[in-house]
Amino acid sequence: MNNLLEVNNVVKKYRDFTALNNVSLHIPKGSVFGLLGPNGAGKTSLIRIINQITMPDSGSILLDGEALAPKHIAHIGYLPEERGLYKSMKVGEQVLYLAQLKGLSKSEARKRLKYWFEKFDISEWWGKKIEELSKGMAQKVQFIVTVLHQPKLLIFDEPFSGFDPINAQLIAKEILQLRDEGATIIFSTHRMESVEEMCDEIALIDRSNKILDGKLDDIKRNFRTHTFQVGLDTANAKEVKQKLKENFEVFPSNFKLLSDSLTLNVKLTEGNSANDLLSFLTSRGEVQHFVELIPSANEIFIQAVNKNSQKK
Amino acid sequence: MSKLKLIIQREFIAKVRNKSFIVMTFLSPLIMVGMGALIYFLTQKNEEKVKKIVYVDDSGMFLKEDFKDTKTTHYLDYTALGIAETKKRVEAGNYYGVLLIPQQDSLELLAKSIEFYSKDSPGMSLMNSLESKIESKIRNEKLNKFGIDIKKIKASRIHTDIKMFNFSGEESSKLINGLKIGVGLIAGYLLMMFVIIYGTSVMRSVIEEKTSRIIEIIVSSVKPFQLMLGKILGNASAGLLQFFIWGIILFVITTVASSMFGVDIVEMQTARVPVDQIDAVKQVTAGDKGAVVIQEILKLPILKIFVLFIFYFLGGFMLYSSLFAAIGAAVDNETDTQQFMLPIMLPLILGVYVGFATVINDPHGSIAVLFSHIPFTSPIVMLMRVPFGVSWYELVISMALLLVTFVLMVWLAAKIYRVGILMYGKKPTYKDLYTWLKYKG
Numbered sequence: 201m202n203n204l205l206e207v208n209n210v211v212k213k214y215r216d217f218t219a220l221n222n223v224s225l226h227i228p229k230g231s232v233f234g235l236l237g238p239n240g241a242g243k244t245s246l247i248r249i250i251n252q253i254t255m256p257d258s259g260s261i262l263l264d265g266e267a268l269a270p271k272h273i274a275h276i277g278y279l280p281e282e283r284g285l286y287k288s289m290k291v292g293e294q295v296l297y298l299a300q301l302k303g304l305s306k307s308e309a310r311k312r313l314k315y316w317f318e319k320f321d322i323s324e325w326w327g328k329k330i331e332e333l334s335k336g337m338a339q340k341v342q343f344i345v346t347v348l349h350q351p352k353l354l355i356f357d358e359p360f361s362g363f364d365p366i367n368a369q370l371i372a373k374e375i376l377q378l379r380d381e382g383a384t385i386i387f388s389t390h391r392m393e394s395v396e397e398m399c400d401e402i403a404l405i406d407r408s409n410k411i412l413d414g415k416l417d418d419i420k421r422n423f424r425t426h427t428f429q430v431g432l433d434t435a436n437a438k439e440v441k442q443k444l445k446e447n448f449e450v451f452p453s454n455f456k457l458l459s460d461s462l463t464l465n466v467k468l469t470e471g472n473s474a475n476d477l478l479s480f481l482t483s484r485g486e487v488q489h490f491v492e493l494i495p496s497a498n499e500i501f502i503q504a505v506n507k508n509s510q511k512k
Numbered sequence: 513m514s515k516l517k518l519i520i521q522r523e524f525i526a527k528v529r530n531k532s533f534i535v536m537t538f539l540s541p542l543i544m545v546g547m548g549a550l551i552y553f554l555t556q557k558n559e560e561k562v563k564k565i566v567y568v569d570d571s572g573m574f575l576k577e578d579f580k581d582t583k584t585t586h587y588l589d590y591t592a593l594g595i596a597e598t599k600k601r602v603e604a605g606n607y608y609g610v611l612l613i614p615q616q617d618s619l620e621l622l623a624k625s626i627e628f629y630s631k632d633s634p635g636m637s638l639m640n641s642l643e644s645k646i647e648s649k650i651r652n653e654k655l656n657k658f659g660i661d662i663k664k665i666k667a668s669r670i671h672t673d674i675k676m677f678n679f680s681g682e683e684s685s686k687l688i689n690g691l692k693i694g695v696g697l698i699a700g701y702l703l704m705m706f707v708i709i710y711g712t713s714v715m716r717s718v719i720e721e722k723t724s725r726i727i728e729i730i731v732s733s734v735k736p737f738q739l740m741l742g743k744i745l746g747n748a749s750a751g752l753l754q755f756f757i758w759g760i761i762l763f764v765i766t767t768v769a770s771s772m773f774g775v776d777i778v779e780m781q782t783a784r785v786p787v788d789q790i791d792a793v794k795q796v797t798a799g800d801k802g803a804v805v806i807q808e809i810l811k812l813p814i815l816k817i818f819v820l821f822i823f824y825f826l827g828g829f830m831l832y833s834s835l836f837a838a839i840g841a842a843v844d845n846e847t848d849t850q851q852f853m854l855p856i857m858l859p860l861i862l863g864v865y866v867g868f869a870t871v872i873n874d875p876h877g878s879i880a881v882l883f884s885h886i887p888f889t890s891p892i893v894m895l896m897r898v899p900f901g902v903s904w905y906e907l908v909i910s911m912a913l914l915l916v917t918f919v920l921m922v923w924l925a926a927k928i929y930r931v932g933i934l935m936y937g938k939k940p941t942y943k944d945l946y947t948w949l950k951y952k953g
Contacts, residue, residue: 215947251732253934270735278732284725289526300518301733345729 203262204229204353204384205250210259212245219245220256221408227386227401232379234399234416235388236497238505241405243388244281247355250386251278263353274303277351281358281388283342285330292326295345302349309348316344320370335362343371347378354378355386360394372398392498404501406508416497423495423503426468429453431489432481437462440484447472447480461488515734516742523746527713528753536709537754541761563608563638566590568598570615571622578649585638599629609634611642619650619657692899693872699821700867700896704860707828707891710751711836711856714743715849718840718933727933736930741922744833748826755825813899820898823911828891831918832856834925838945841932848939863889867896875900885910887917924949 207225211218220242227233237243248254250261252268261268263275286294292313299309317323320340330338339362347354356375360368375398379385387398395402395416403413412419434440440462444450449467457463462485466477474492481487495503527533566588567579579587588607590598595612602610609630616622626646628634652662718740721727730739839852866889870880875897884894884902890910894902931948932940940948 214951248934253728253731273733276732278729280725280728280732282725282728284721284727284729286526286726287720287724297518297522298729298733301515301730 202228204264205386206260206262207246207250208260208262210246210249210256210261212242212249212254212256218408220249222259223405223408223410224259225403225410225413227384229384230379230382231400232375232385232387232398234395234402234497235386235405236390236392236395236402236501237405242408243405244357246405247278247357247386247388250353250355251276274349275352277302277346277349277354279342279346279354279356279359281361283339283362285338285342285345287331288329290326291328291330291333291341294330295341295348298345299348302351304349312348312350313344316348320344336364336367339363340367343374347374351383353384353386355388357388358390359387360389360391392496392501395497399497402497404504406505409508411508412500412504419500420494423500425493425495426474427451427493428466428468428474428477429455429463429489429491429493430466430477430481430487431455431457431461431463432485433459433461433488434485436484443484444480448477455489457488459488463489465493516738516745519734519739519742520746520749523717523743524749526717527747527750533750533754537757538761541758541765545765562586564588564606565608565611566598566602567611567613568593568595569613570595571613572615573622573653574613574649578645585641602629603631613646619654623647623650692875695817696871696875696896696899697868699817699898700892701864703821703825703828703895704864704892706751706755706825707832707860708857710747710829711833714747714833715836715840716846717743717747718837718929719843719846719849722841722933722936723844731933736933737926740834740837740926740929743837744830744922747833748829751825751829752822755822813901817895817898820907821895824891824895824914827887827911827914827918831887831891831914831921832860834918834922838925838928838932841929842935842940842945842948843932844936844939859888860892863892867893871896871900881906885913887914890914927951 203226205225205227207223207227210220210223212220223242223246225233225235225246235243235246245254249256250268252270252273263272266272289297295313296306296309299313300306304312314323317326322337322340325333325337325341330341333341343359346356354375359371359375363371372394375385375387387395389395399416401413401415402419404411432440441450441464444464444466448469451465451467453463453465455463468474468477478487478490481490561584563585565579565585567574567590569589569591572591576589579589581587590601590610593601598610601607609628612627612629614622614625614627616625623646628639628642655662655665721730835856839849839856842852843849863883866879866883870877870883871893874880880893880897883889884897884906891914894907894910927949928945931951
């Protein structure tokens with residue numbers, strides 16, 4: 201069993217509105233899986249189904265090879281996008297309560313809680329009420345609530361929102377460590393830079409349909425345009441540009457180099473290789489800069505969504 | 513099951529720790545007793561001022577002993593001064609009013625021509641007492657004219673007191689009937705207050721979970737139905753606790769009060785008995801009277817009332833609080849609850865009014881019986897009837913109907929609750945609620 205979670209042909213409708221249209225996902229064990237998509241695409245509907253908050257109209261979901269059942273609640277940790285805790289309840293009592301609802305015994309919960317509180321250096325918050333904490337502090341507590349019962353599957357919906365860069369970094373580190381300890385993580389976000397940092401695989405959902413999924417590297421390979429950003433120190437910039445246009449597609453580029461060089465984006469055309477381009481450039485001057493433009497997750501996201509909307 | 517226990521526990525503790533609960537529980541009985549004492553004190557004070565009433569008797573028929581002074585009223589005979597002078601003096605001086613009894617040819621005419629002047633319009637009780645004094649004097653005069661011996665009439669006067677029993681041999685009395693009405697009405701009213709107070713508390717707690725967004729975490733751990741049920745049961749336990757504490761406080765206060773003010777309580781009782789019965793009541797000395805009240809209270813089926821109060825409180829509370837929970841789930845904030853509250857409050861208020869109106873007249877009348885079986889009013893109306901004795905089969909039917917309805921209502925409310933807790937934004941309409949009922953999964 202390589203996949204911890206399998207979502208097979210899930211359909212969810214609310215009256216006339218289809219929230220999920222035949223969506224399938226395969227989430228490998230021990231990976232960080234990015235669940236991406238614009239607002240209202242159906243991510244939350246899918247997450248709620250995985251959490252058994254709602255039921256799919258059709259389709260099946262397998263956790264570790266077993267059909268999803270109430271007993272699996274203890275194996276799933278969920279950090280919703282809209283955070284919330286009981287405002288007038290004390291931090292310690294609250295986390296203990298929520299952990300017990302997830303099936304932990306009180307003594308075990310207390311033990312693990314001590315570990316996390318010491319780790320985050322927040323032991324003195326135990327007797328404070330949530331309403332006395334800042335937003336970022338409450339987020340930390342919420343993170344602990346999500347992971348305390350050591351679930352196999354962790355679902356983080358926009359985990360970094362509300363954190364300052366330092367705490368966001370801390371949380372990112374914790375998430376990756378949880379993965380290294382064997383947890384599987386579903387990571388839903390709009391922040392594409394964190395996708396690049398964290399995700400092994402992604403799936404893109406747009407307007408109730410999955411439009412893209414797979415390993416991030418593979419997807420990037422599929423989306424590569426074979427365009428290179430080049431910087432050339434040459435005396436004869438005009439002529440070089442002219443010559444390049446005969447064999448390649450040339451676009452202006454405005455990145456800065458330290459020397460006063462010719463900077464261009466060059467796309468390989470049919471029958472050309474990167475080496476052909478490089479050898480041409482070296483013959484004309486000193487190559488200062490030569491980098492393939494790899495599409496960022498952000499660009500892939502925008503491209504895929506735009507393509508999907510043109511289809512409609 | 514253990515999750516449900518956890519939820520009940522949390523809800524109970526959250527409620528009981530709340531300052532308003534503590535204040536309500538310990539302060540309100542004291543406030544109620546304080547209010548009672550204050551009202552009693554004020555009425556006493558109100559009557560304490562001595563009224564000086566002057567009479568001018570031109571008929572020469574009335575004697576000093578016909579106008580006996582009481583604690584609050586003194587009578588003065590100014591006949592010698594004449595009407596005009598008396599009026600002047602009364603108006604100028606510190607007198608309450610003047611009673612003019614003119615000289616007339618016949619007693620009939622006299623009865624119609626007596627006048628009373630005062631600065632302020634006099635109270636009903638004063639006028640009643642003046643009228644009865646004059647009536648009895650004139651009646652006696654007439655009897656004399658007819659040649660009837662008044663002493664014989666007095667001697668012939670007899671008081672009957674029909675002793676009332678039910679078929680199980682328990683003796684009852686007018687006094688106990690009053691007590692039954694009192695106990696029944698208080699129980700019914702208290703139940704309504706409990707349902708409203710704790711029902712809104714359930715509703716608030718649902719709204720709080722929704723607005724604080726913790727709901728999504730909770731429902732990823734437990735079923736919404738469990739959460740709703742836990743919330744209802746937790747609040748019900750807090751309600752019962754409050755009720756028990758009140759019971760204990762009430763017991764302590766009455767014990768202390770009756771030992772301290774025993775006589776006062778009796779005086780309050782006699783003051784309210786209509787004039788006709790005064791003679792009868794006077795036959796019993798004050799001390800005996802207190803004992804009678806306590807005896808009569810003890811004769812009430814207190815345990816039965818207590819047990820039924822708890823049953824009907826739980827039944828009625830579950831029925832209504834599930835609706836309150838559904839409302840809380842449907843809206844985003846408390847101001848939006850109003851349009852949904854009315855249909856819930858209506859049957860509760862109806863229950864209390866129907867109870868007040870019908871049970872006092874005839875606790876076993878058809879309307880009272882009907883409303884003590886309709887589950888939305890039965891907790892209130894049945895409780896009001898219980899002190900008068902309700903046959904066991906009526907109780908069983910009423911309780912069974914309540915049970916069935918509350919299970920049905922909890923089931924329906926849970927459907928609305930389940931959908932509503934995850935819905936934000938637009939305030940739902942009744943039509944929306946109906947479609948939520950039909951959602952599956």
